[in-house]
Amino acid sequence: MVLDSDPVVFINWLRPALFFFLQAAAVLGLVALVGGFLLAAFRYGPALGGDATYRMLKTALSDLVSLSPRRIGALARLAVQESLRRRVLVGFGVFLLILLFAGWFLDTKSYDPATLYLSFVLTATTYLVLLMALFLSAFSLPADIKNKTIYTIVTKPVRPGEIVLGRILGFSLIGTVLLAVMGLFSYFFVVRVLNHTHEVDIASLKSTPGDTEGGRSGRTTLAQNHRHQVTLDADGNGSTDIAQGHWHEVDKHVEGDKTTYVLGPPQDLLTARVPAYGKLRFKDRAGRGVDKGINVGNEWKYRSFVEGGTLATAIWTFEDITPERYPEGLPVEMTIRVFRSYKGEIEQGIRGVIVLKNPTNGRTSELKTFTAKDFSTDHMKIGRKLSDKDGNPIDLFDQLAPSGELELWLQCIDENQYFGVAQADVYLRARNASFGMNFVKSYLGIWVQMLLVTSFGVMFSTFLSGAVAMMATLASLVLGFFTKFVFEVAQGTVQGGGPLESFIRIVKQQNVTLQMEPGLSTDVVKGADAVFMFFMQSVTSLLPDFRQFSTVDYVAHGFDIPADVVGVQFISGLGYMAAVFAIGYLFLRTREVAR
Amino acid sequence: MASEVVVETRNLSKVYRDFWGRQKVRALKALDLEIRQGEIFGLLGPNGSGKTTTIKLLLGLLFPTSGQALVFGRDATDVKKNERLGYLPEESYLYRFLNAEETLDFYGRLFDMPAAVRKKRTNELIDLVGLNWAKRRQLKEYSKGMARRIGLAQALINDPELILLDEPTSGLDPIGTREMKDLILRLKSQGKTVLMSSHLLADVQDVCDRIAILHQGELKELGRVDTLLKVRGETEIRAAGLSELAQSEIRSVIERHNGTVMSMDNPTTTLEELFLAIVRDSEARPGRRAKQDS
Numbered sequence: 001m002v003l004d005s006d007p008v009v010f011i012n013w014l015r016p017a018l019f020f021f022l023q024a025a026a027v028l029g030l031v032a033l034v035g036g037f038l039l040a041a042f043r044y045g046p047a048l049g050g051d052a053t054y055r056m057l058k059t060a061l062s063d064l065v066s067l068s069p070r071r072i073g074a075l076a077r078l079a080v081q082e083s084l085r086r087r088v089l090v091g092f093g094v095f096l097l098i099l100l101f102a103g104w105f106l107d108t109k110s111y112d113p114a115t116l117y118l119s120f121v122l123t124a125t126t127y128l129v130l131l132m133a134l135f136l137s138a139f140s141l142p143a144d145i146k147n148k149t150i151y152t153i154v155t156k157p158v159r160p161g162e163i164v165l166g167r168i169l170g171f172s173l174i175g176t177v178l179l180a181v182m183g184l185f186s187y188f189f190v191v192r193v194l195n196h197t198h199e200v201d202i203a204s205l206k207s208t209p210g211d212t213e214g215g216r217s218g219r220t221t222l223a224q225n226h227r228h229q230v231t232l233d234a235d236g237n238g239s240t241d242i243a244q245g246h247w248h249e250v251d252k253h254v255e256g257d258k259t260t261y262v263l264g265p266p267q268d269l270l271t272a273r274v275p276a277y278g279k280l281r282f283k284d285r286a287g288r289g290v291d292k293g294i295n296v297g298n299e300w301k302y303r304s305f306v307e308g309g310t311l312a313t314a315i316w317t318f319e320d321i322t323p324e325r326y327p328e329g330l331p332v333e334m335t336i337r338v339f340r341s342y343k344g345e346i347e348q349g350i351r352g353v354i355v356l357k358n359p360t361n362g363r364t365s366e367l368k369t370f371t372a373k374d375f376s377t378d379h380m381k382i383g384r385k386l387s388d389k390d391g392n393p394i395d396l397f398d399q400l401a402p403s404g405e406l407e408l409w410l411q412c413i414d415e416n417q418y419f420g421v422a423q424a425d426v427y428l429r430a431r432n433a434s435f436g437m438n439f440v441k442s443y444l445g446i447w448v449q450m451l452l453v454t455s456f457g458v459m460f461s462t463f464l465s466g467a468v469a470m471m472a473t474l475a476s477l478v479l480g481f482f483t484k485f486v487f488e489v490a491q492g493t494v495q496g497g498g499p500l501e502s503f504i505r506i507v508k509q510q511n512v513t514l515q516m517e518p519g520l521s522t523d524v525v526k527g528a529d530a531v532f533m534f535f536m537q538s539v540t541s542l543l544p545d546f547r548q549f550s551t552v553d554y555v556a557h558g559f560d561i562p563a564d565v566v567g568v569q570f571i572s573g574l575g576y577m578a579a580v581f582a583i584g585y586l587f588l589r590t591r592e593v594a595r
Numbered sequence: 596m597a598s599e600v601v602v603e604t605r606n607l608s609k610v611y612r613d614f615w616g617r618q619k620v621r622a623l624k625a626l627d628l629e630i631r632q633g634e635i636f637g638l639l640g641p642n643g644s645g646k647t648t649t650i651k652l653l654l655g656l657l658f659p660t661s662g663q664a665l666v667f668g669r670d671a672t673d674v675k676k677n678e679r680l681g682y683l684p685e686e687s688y689l690y691r692f693l694n695a696e697e698t699l700d701f702y703g704r705l706f707d708m709p710a711a712v713r714k715k716r717t718n719e720l721i722d723l724v725g726l727n728w729a730k731r732r733q734l735k736e737y738s739k740g741m742a743r744r745i746g747l748a749q750a751l752i753n754d755p756e757l758i759l760l761d762e763p764t765s766g767l768d769p770i771g772t773r774e775m776k777d778l779i780l781r782l783k784s785q786g787k788t789v790l791m792s793s794h795l796l797a798d799v800q801d802v803c804d805r806i807a808i809l810h811q812g813e814l815k816e817l818g819r820v821d822t823l824l825k826v827r828g829e830t831e832i833r834a835a836g837l838s839e840l841a842q843s844e845i846r847s848v849i850e851r852h853n854g855t856v857m858s859m860d861n862p863t864t865t866l867e868e869l870f871l872a873i874v875r876d877s878e879a880r881p882g883r884r885a886k887q888d889s
Contacts, residue, residue: 044661074704078690085692148688152749155654155682156705157674209882594656595611 005278006423010564014571024542029581032586033057063159071158072166079170082204083136087496093131095182097436098124099189109225112245114194114269118556120205122185126550129179130477133450136171137457140472150593160462160588164581167350167458168451183443187436192268198223198259200230200250209520220248223578236261245269245558272560274440275333275427278316278408285310296339296418303337303422308350316426317359321382321401330356330382331429332408336421338371349373350417356382358400364389364409365400372419384549426434433560441561445551446575452544453477455577459584463591479539480546490537498529519594522577526574601757601788602630602653606662609812622648624812625662630790632756635783637803637820638792639803639866642875644809646792647685650761653790654682666757678706681755685762687746691735692818695745698734700753706753706782718739720748723778739766747775748768758782760791764798776802800824808870810877816869 007279020400041049057196102120110116127236141163144150153163198220205218214234216341220227228240228248236252236259240384246269253260282293285307293304306312316397320332356365365386370378384396400406408426414418456476460469488494496502496512504525549569554561615715638646651657652664655672664671667679688833689698696717699701703713724744726807734742743766746856763779764772772795779789779802793799799806800820808816816823 054669063674068707070704070707074701078701081692082690148684149690150655150684151654151684152682152690152702153705154656154674155677155680156702156753157707158676158705159674592657594651 004244007562007570008564010567013564013568016574017269017568017575021579025219025579027585028542036590045401052459056589060585062500063161063585063589067159067161067165069156071162072169075153075158075162075166076170079136079140079167080174082140083174086136088132088136088178091128092178092181095124095128096185098128102189103193105133110244112247113224114190114558115556117190117193118270119552121190122442122446122552122555125179125182125186125443126449126552129175129182129446129450130453133171133175133453134457134470134473134477136174137167137454138461138473139165140171140459142466142469145593146276154593161468161581161585164458164462164584164588166579167578168455171454171458175454176421176447177445179447179450180209183439187439191270194224195264195265196224198228198248200263204416205230205232224240230261232261235582240369242268268558270435271558272433272435272555273333273558274430274433274560275424275425276318276320276430277424280421280423281315282306283311283313283315285312287311287313293421294418295422303420303425305337305339305418305420306410306412307414308417308419312411314410314419314421314426316423318406318408318428320404321397321406321428322404323397325430326428328381329384332380332382333377333429334370334372334380334410334426335375335377335460336410336425338372339418339420341416341418344417350419351412351413352419353411354380355409356386356396356400357409358402359405359407360403363399365394365396368392369413413554421569425477438555438560441566442551442555444566445549445561445569448569449546449549452546452549452573452576452580455580455584459580459587462584462587476543477546479536483543483547485543486533486536486540490533497526498533500525500529500532544572548572596776598632600629601632601667602628602636602790603665603668604628604649604653604662605665607649607659607664608653609645609652609657610660622812623652625813626809628807628814628817630788632788633783633786635779635789635791635802637799637806638790638808638809639799639870640792640809641702643811644795645812646683646809647761648812649809650682650759650790650792654680654759663878678753680757680759681744681750681753681763682759683746683750683763684794685765687734687742689734689742689746689749692733694733695721695730695748695791698745699748702749702752708753716752716754720751723751724748740768740771743767743771743775747778755787757790759790760789762795763791764793764795772798795865796870806866808873810874811881813877815873815877820866821863824866824869 033053037049037053039049040052043049044052049524077303089465094499099121102117106116106120120203126503141150144153147440170256191400201219201221205216205219208215208231215232217229217231219229220240226242226243228243230238230250232238232250232252236250240248240250240263246266248266249264250275251262251264272304282290282304284290284293293306293312296305306314321430332354336352340350344350350373351369351371353367353369355367357363366389368380372378382396386394388394388399394400410419410421410426455474457473458467460472464472485494494503497516501516504510506514510516516525551561551565551569553559554565603880604626606627607623607628608621609622611619613619622643626645626649628649640646648657653666654657655674655676658672665677669676681808690701693701699717700713700721703716721727724747726741726744726748729737729741734745737745744759744762747760747763750760750795760779764775767775776798779791780790783802791799791803803820805819806813806816806823
């Protein structure tokens with residue numbers, strides 16, 4: 001998996017996020033108050049308008065403290081019953097159908113089937129659950145208002161807040177149950193589909209070249225469109241190589257005079273690697289310390305590059321390097337971006353070198369070379385016993401990281417070629433977390449998204465009709481998924497300009513890189529786009545960035561979802577729900593439901 | 596009668612506007628009403644006269660354009676007033692996928708009633724409206740009359756002090772109508788206040804203490820039913836034991852012929868006639884308003 005930003009740290013995130021939340025709440029609250037007063041003053045005059053606004057504020061506060069769990073529970077239960085009546089289970093049926101026929105359109109010859117299958121089930125679940133939440137939440141309240149069943153609710157001592165909250169809770173409950181069942185089915189589906197074994201092709205077993213102790217190697221039979229190379233020791237036990245992202249253990253079984261080799265279940269196929277990230281700094285081509293590497297163009301935003309054949313270096317400082325934590329040596333995993341200034345041998349990777357260094361006394365290990373290919377992850381196991389640059393033996397933990405701190409220096413050897421790196425691109429695989437728990441954490445992300453869509457749907461339905469509320473929720477969702485793009489368009493960093501300019505370019509079949517002809521019409525178009533994009537940016541900045549709730553990539557690529565990410569998802573989800581609840585309350589409170 | 600004022604409207608007006616704020620219709624014009632505790636008050640008027648608008652304003656379902664609607668001394672938009680009132684809408688706007696028991700239990704929860712109380716009230720009310728035999732059936736299977744009964748039951752779930760009934764007898768058969776009227780009188784005898792609107796004038800005449808007649812959003816007549824129906828300037832005599840001959844000289848000779856005067860009073864008209872006369876008069880002379888009396 002390639003992270004496009006530095007790993008999030010919950011504590012660092014919380015302060016600015018909380019500040020932004022309070023700021024937005026204060027601004028929106030003020031806008032609501034002033035807007036409400038102006039509207040009331042326009043209708044009833046300033047004195048009565050002021051009184052109405054004051055009473056509204058007072059009622060809102062008293063409503064908030066008198067929320068009744070029993071009433072909310074009753075309304076939530078009603079929402080559940082209504083959902084079941086509206087055949088919400090059909091959604092689940094569709095999900096089962098998709099799973100049943102998944103084999104038809106998923107490529108089992110894939111290089112990494114676990115990633116494919118996991119992305120598939122998680123994405124399918126996300127879309128289905130979000131769609132379901134969208135339909136349920138947006139149509140419920142408008143239907144109640146249209147059927148006038150709302151009359152018998154609001155003439156009871158029910159606060160508008162309870163109506164909003166009851167609905168959000170009810171639909172969320174349905175969504176939660178559906179999500180849990182879908183999760184369970186998905187889990188067993190993936191495990192069942194990917195679980196397989198092979199047999200050792202006895203005829204292929206030959207003595208391992210160079211092994212004097214009687215080791216043998218060969219290959220397995222074909223299963224699920226792949227086979228492995230097997231390496232056995234003299235006792236007949238061993239393991240396979242990594243193919244399609246996994247390997248198997250091999251055990252020898254002897255029954256009488258019959259010998260069989262049994263392959264265990266796939267290892268590392270469904271895993272949750274816990275990476276230990278280091279801090280990254282750079283040295284430029286002359287060996288001077290710099291904050292960032294070289295900018296090679298569009299890649300600048302997150303990754304920066306080190307130039308090959310120079311002193312340019314990327315240096316990671318890792319902490320807590322102890323034999324207790326890494327008893328079998330350092331498992332280094334690297335996903336290095338490659339930027340070629342000339343094509344070279346495209347089939348061969350670009351050569352690089354890494355060195356481990358004691359940050360205190362500067363003692364270094366010998367060079368370890370590797371070749372990097374773009375978009376692929378290199379695995380490297382660095383054992384405890386190493387040699388220094390002069391060939392003397394040194395101990396990884398005692399000599400290179402006696403204080404627990406260790407530097408990893410990375411350089412590109414090939415001249416005029418570049419390595420692109422960022423903090424998360426080189427890490428130590430500290431341990432493996434439970435895949436099941438990781439799967440659950442990923443579903444928690446979908447769950448928060450479902451809660452948000454439900455809350456937005458209910459909020460919009462307090463003042464819009466069903467179809468319009470659905471469209472508004474959908475628009476929020478789409479904008480939420482493309483927050484980054486909207487910001488980039490607004491800031492002019494996307495080629496082709498704003499919506500109007502893009503439209504004109506499409507009609508005139510004009511390349512996005514061409515400058516528009518200067519003149520009044522271009523100024524008008526650009527001006528209109530700027531105004532529109534300012535509005536879009538303002539709206540978007542208030543909407544949740546839905547991509548931050550998606551952890552599909554983590555699970556699909558076998559990475560543990562950090563607790564920090566889950567924390568961020570929960571707190572920001574909660575913040576948005578609180579804001580959306582307040583808006584929904586205000587709209588319903590000021591609405592004449594009998595009109 | 597100096598009992599507590601339960602419902603009060605002061606200069607209550609409602610103008611319906613379209614999306615752009617343009618006036619569409621003046622549904623209610625400066626209504627002043629007072630309804631006191633323990634009385635049955637009828638709102639009468641042809642379609643579009645403002646009856647339902649008045650009830651909706653009193654319930655806080657609509658907000659007044661000007662004036663005030665007070666229930667139990669609180670503004671009609673204050674939800675706290677709802678704790679003491681019950682409302683039977685014009686049609687039974689209930690959740691059709693619930694059965695009678697679930698419906699009453701649901702509305703009981705909205706009053707924050709504990710489970711035991713809800714169960715007791717539900718059983719009592721299902722008995723009261725005679726739906727024991729159908730309490731487990733979903734409301735979508737109910738006839739209009741049955742839906743009306745369960746609607747009434749939900750309006751009474753909190754044992755309210757004020758009951759607003761919008762067309763309570765519509766959709767009921769003659770027996771159902773009779774039962775509804777008996778029930779309204781029983782509620783009155785329990786000291787409850789009832790505000791009802793109806794087209795069915797005979798029903799109003801039978802049960803209401805006071806009525807207000809609305810036409811085109813204006814209050815046209817307000818007063819006690821017995822007073823309003825009295826025809827002034829005419830006298831009605833009911834006598835018994837008179838011979839054929841004596842009947843021709845009724846007033847002057849009753850006593851001379853040793854007859855017994857059973858009653859001597861103004862004759863009464865029917866509410867229907869009064870209603871039609873008011874509507875005709877209102878159309879002929881628009882703008883005439885009723886004077887307050889009690």
